[in-house]
Amino acid sequence: MKETVSIPKAYSAAVQRSDACEFARLLGLAVTAIGDGLVKVAMATEGMKNAHGTTHGGAIFAIADHAFGVAANMEGIDQIAISANIRYFTVPAGETLEAVAYMVSETERTSVYAVDVYSGDRLVATFEGVGFKIGGTAKRE
Incomplete structure (x- = not known):
């Protein structure tokens, strides 16, 4: 599902780190937009159904958590979720x-980051993540 998007040079390192994440690759998570304080991530739901035939809550959590992680680290200050x-x-x-x-x-x-998860124009979930700045800064280009 990886889309080709124009990534501002200032955020290319954050997107490259996201793209290198094994879990993100496994789930097909793709950054579709980044900049102006927002990060958008997309994921196909094929193969992510629960026993009721609907998208598994863990898949919804995973895309929200990944978007949070990219957003929290896009400015070059390493952060982890607490x-x-x-x-x-x-x-x-x-x-x-x-x-x-x-x-x-x-x-x-x-x-603190908020993440809204959508299916089309339908709001599916809201997520709040708290990041802890662990030091070290990744140099932005």
Whole structure:
């Protein structure tokens, strides 16, 4: 499902790290947009059904968590998740999911990101992730 998108040079390292992630490759997660404080990630839902025939909640969590991770690390400051929470609202109806991540707040050591997960124009879930800045900065180009 990997789409060719135009990635601003300033964020190419963050996208390359995302693309190199084994788990992201396994699930077919693809950054479709990055910049202006937002990260969008897409994932096909084929092969991700639960016993009820709907998209597995773990797949929904995975795309939200991945979008959070890319967003939290896109500015070149290494962060890891220390907390995550998700609320499911509806069963995805489409063949793809899109997660849109954006920063809510930030301190010297932590950050909070919100992620909205959509199936088409239908809001499927909201996710909140707290990142911890572990030091070291990756140099942005």
